[in-house]
Amino acid sequence: YFSEKGDEYKIEQIQDLEDGTISFYNQGSFTDLCRGPHLQSSESIKAIKLLSIAGAYWRGDEKRKQLTRVYGISFPKKTMLDEYLVLLEEAKKRDHRKIGKELQLFTFSQKVGQGLPLWLPKGAKLRERLENFLKKVQKDYGYEPVITPHIGQKELYVTSGHYEKYGKDSFQPIKTPSENEEFLLKPMNCPHHCEIYKSSRKTFRDLPVRLAEFGTVYRYEQSGELHGLTRVRGFTQDDAHIFCRPDQLKEEFIKVIDIVLTIFKALSFSDFTTQISLRDPEDKEKYIGSDENWEKSEIAIIEACDEKGLDTFVELGEAAFYGPKLDFMVKDALGREWQLGTIQVDYNLPERFELEYIGSDDKRHRPVMIHRAPFGSLERFVAVMIEHTAGKFPLWLTPDQVVILPVSEKYVDYAKKVFNFLNNSDIRTLIDDRDEKVGKKIRDNELKKIPYLLIVGEKEVEGNTVSIRRQGEGDQGSMTLEDFASFIHKEVELQIQL
């Protein structure tokens, strides 16, 4: 049938079918090779809209021909289609690239290069607050901060195995002029941390060693893959490596899950999925390390997730080349999935770097390594955070917490007094003293997503109060200055309470 039709693609599919049963489905005059089912009838297809077209490799293989895929959607009613299109428009408004520009958080420059984000002052401070928050959590969990350089000798990555796996496809080595040494921009922090581990002798009593660093790394991502802040060529991981005894592995893994969940909770991230990424059993050559170690680490992850009662799903073939991992996945405004937090068990690097500790038996043993990054990268985390909150960050994190709007020029002096008081109380405050009507100032500052707008005029001056307007929620009545300050402090405390 398909030969007569001249449909070479269907023929190829049929040739690869193994089960021996081939079914056809009909829809009017349209006959298709399909496992089924098709629609019962086409009557529910009433409102149709073609959304986009895109290239797609035949059978997902980039070495094969690329076909044009047409994307469209249909609904049984026109009104439903219209609603959907409105929803789509709304989702686009939450795009972190748009909001990031509007709120002056970050930018890109053609001259600096693609995929290399530039953090603007407001974005940098927001990021700093996230870092400090995590540093505090990690301190409580026994992590020790370390700092490592942005480059490392090529040999470092030959030892780690990364050079063999990614060397030719990655940024090329930097060569020193006279000694002809070769350095690579670091694409990950683990090899550096392994060398820190090795810098002193460890005994079983020293473990676990938990080394943490906000490490900026550079990866040569394919140009077509770059996407706002979610996929970039230079980014900062909230990285840490835990070196522990095999008997500590599960406990340590569980503690890391706790950190991730703590952070997600503090940031009201409830909408995530957890994915266990295992090795593809059909294609073991893709991975390094012994079968025994792979099995041990895969079991450790699965057991840890069971013990924490995580609702996980397993993906075969999604593991890193050196070990299985547990990923926390979150969707962006348009429903695209991104990996945020990641926890990975690794038996390979300790072996390649010949890491050791002296056991209670006075013999040399090999530690196990856990790679973990609760945010994944600060870039991606901020991006997803923007899309989830539509730029309305929690009070403790948001760049500007309060803006004071004097009703007219006459009240600017009082506004300044309020400004000084709040700033001295560590509340990030602005004044909008432009020569505009209050309505205009309210509108502009609402659009800037500043959580609290304080309107001050004659009444407020008299009572030494401020009139409070909560972003998106309208007038909230008035309060004295002192009450307002402690009200803000309380809200912040509640939010970052662990």
Added chain:
RNA sequence: GCCGAUGUAGCUCAGUUGGUCAGAGCAGCUGAUUUGUAAUCAGCAGGCCGUGGGUUCGAAUCCCUCCAUCGGCUCCA
């Protein structure tokens, strides 16, 4: 990297088949106004139409190169 699309003032966008096509709104600046919970009025200023070539008497407009962005694919240590 691949397929397709896009690139005009700080931002969002108009510019019909190449011929007063350098335009608007917002933002900015200046002035007037002194404002009470989502846009006061008027004036002014802003652009090598992404880059480099080409076609043409004439290019924002047509062709090619490169750069960047967007939607997918592939990839994601």
